[in-house]
Amino acid sequence: MVITGAGSVNALGRSASETFAALAEGRCGIVDLAFRDVERLSIRIGGQIRGYSAEEHFSRSEIALYDPFTQYALLSAREAMEQAGLEISEELSVRAGVIVGTSGGGLHTQDENYRLVYEEGKNRVHPFIVPRLMNNSAASHVSMKYGLKGPSYCVATACSSSNHAIGQAFHMIRSGTTDVMLTGGSESMLVFGGIKAWEGLRVMSKDGCRPFSRTRNGMVQGEGAAMFVLEERERAIARGATILAEISGFAMTSDASDIVMPSQDGAARAIEGALRDAQMNPEDVGYINAHGTGTTANDKTECAAVRQVFGAHADSLMISSTKSMHGHLIGGTGAVELLAAIMALRDGVIAPTISYEEPDPECDLDVVPNTARDAKVTAVLSNAFAFGGLNAVLALRAA
Template sequence: MRRVVITGAGTVNALGGDVAETWAAMAEGRCGIGPLDIRDVDRLSVKIGAQVRGYDETAHFNRQQIALYDRFTQFALLAAEQAVSQAGITFSGELAQRSGVVMGTSGGGLQTQDDNYRAVYEEGKNRVHPFVVPKLMNNAAASHISMQYNLQGPSFTVATACASSNHAMGQAFQMIRSGLADVMLTGGSESMLCFGGVKAWEGLRVMSRDACRPFSANRNGMVQGEGAGMFVFEEYERAKARGAEILAEVAGFAMSSDAADIVMPSKKGAARAIAGALRDARLDPSEIGYVNAHGTGTAANDKTECAAVADVFGHHANDLMISSTKSMHGHLIGGTGAVELLACIMALRDGVIAPTINYEEPDPECALDVVPNEAREAKVGVVLSNAFAFGGLNAVLALSAI
């Protein structure tokens, strides 16, 4: 099987408009969560989120593009531009035909849906813009990225709720490893911070009204975020031959289904995905130095995830660092795994472990080293990134230094 490496990365999220800003914020333990600035926020019970603040779409796109690009597509295109620029790659000829894009998103063009539901149901309009469907469809971002970069190979969107990005990146990894493609743009994007998006999540009663405190005994729920993370995955020998800078190697991937409950997580399902990623990467549990946790800040997820980690790693779990960067950038739902992969790359490249901020009280059911409140310098060679979604769908990636 062919080796797969990451040669480019890009992001737009509440912590920063690019990778360097995001890494600096993670290293400082900065919080991107604050009061929501959206229409009808006074009608919401939850009034906080990790918004991309100060964002002006007209600074990046013209009027015709804005008519076609929902906010989630805009974020994806900006992140992809950064990743492709860093990779220093141009897609033409045979390479274009052997390159594609796999995107993760859960809501797709939810901002567009929200605006048009208002127009029809609240304002009584009988016509909507002719581009509403191509603007809100879940594959819009993947399609526009493929057109932007002439990616003529496998291109599609994965929608598996909070595991969408990890599933997407796992599929991109497997395509290159198996020989189906040579280069893939992959990651995820989400922009659910509109009235309808937040109101729907309020109904689940899993949202915090003040802060995201993963693994802390006084945690009281998750906080939504928005943004995108995009990467260039490339076959190793090809990247090496052209002298590309290699950020990390994608060493393994596994996915599992709880087949149990639509919202409650399963320790067994999560453990199968974690163990499967280790097997796929041919790694011993003792080789893992850091796990970027799903770590939503809900009582159910955090204790279940810690139990799954303890089951898989045994005694080594006590030596393992595990943190949740959702405490800083919020839960990007379908885009969350992509932004969290940046924390994994930072750990491998810079030896900086992003912290779990807002940690206040130890929880006996989360008795692991959660890197509380402050980043830590530590040399690690292999890391994992966990994603566990509603619907019981789990996806775990293993990355290694190179």
């Protein structure tokens, strides 16, 4: 199974190529949040997309139906489809689908309209609020845009949504259900209600995302999307498509223990499962894109899980968290992070963990601090471990 197209919109760039450049530079996309009522928040930073105007990309009637999370998914899908150069014929259309990971769905739409009816006392809302806010809206609009008539749906497993979605698309083609899939994830939680809810949990940082650093003090949110075109290798070669990377394996596990605290066992079983599914030796893995949220609990648990699975090889591989740059896109995060996995395999550039200050004995792996590194790697993993104890790990090889 190979990836023949990639597209993205996030705090680091308006395309996959801009994102690759920012990841390689180690640029930070985390800024002071700007939206209505931000002064009533105690958390005021995030990986917010700046200078974006929906009107530049969509008509008025489209905007009436597209929440920002749908817009980001559509823009990403367009870039991925253009790169893949895929024509969806009538015959292919019924053998093609789209799976999109998202946690919050149309949160902008919900936030704006709850404000209208509760705060402003309005008794009438726009007729399209439901189709605009529903979690499957992005998947549905992508299927409509490209005439994908096979299986399409959304996956909502919090921080693992994108990896679950991409893994399901991989399974869909591998099982012979479809020939081509568009997949990825999208999130736009940077609104007053979205951040206010997260504030309550008290795991957000007020001053920055510093994964694996002893000085880390919580996560920082981001927003945006990334979408990919998946197809079988033979098919891609036959039509002369450029292969970005191979998805070789996927595994998912559940901790079945705690609604917010991560488990080393659940994470380790997902990593082992992905290696097994990909028929990959642990020693083959040169790089892991970490879940790396920047919370005390996640980062130490993730490092312990990596040590458990890789043993002595844990000291030879590189592991970085690009959330330090684009923030945590919750349901969209695994999709944007897959770009870092592709960059490692295709370009031989390992994205760094930026804002790294001090080593933490509980995270004593090579976390590629602050500066990207040139390294030839042939096999990589991308981790996602969600609230609710739902883990999803993808294994990839070079094209």
